[in-house]
Amino acid sequence: MTLAGRASGDGTISAERDRCVGAGQCVLAAPAVFDQDEEDGLVRVLDERPPVSQSDAVHEAVRACPSGALDLR
Numbered sequence: 001m002t003l004a005g006r007a008s009g010d011g012t013i014s015a016e017r018d019r020c021v022g023a024g025q026c027v028l029a030a031p032a033v034f035d036q037d038e039e040d041g042l043v044r045v046l047d048e049r050p051p052v053s054q055s056d057a058v059h060e061a062v063r064a065c066p067s068g069a070l071d072l073r
């Protein structure tokens with residue numbers, strides 16, 4: 001399943017939950033933008049259109065994700 005929104009600020013972040021392995025690196029990098037599901041541990045996108053102030057954190061999350069589940073456009 002893909003979660004996506006429309007672009008604003010630095011772009012739109014989407015997460016491919018089928019690829020997520022629940023490593024949590026995205027949550028560590030950008031806790032205002034990502035969370036992990038309490039039941040299955042997989043990524044949840046809290047803010048699909050994060051503000052520019054979150055840009056560095058979001059880029060770091062995309063870089064750190066070990067499964068390539070995150071896409072910033």
Ligand code: SF4
Nearest residue numbers: 020021023024026065
């Ligand atoms: S860093 Fe990647 S694999 Fe880990 S929880 Fe986030 S999206 Fe899933």
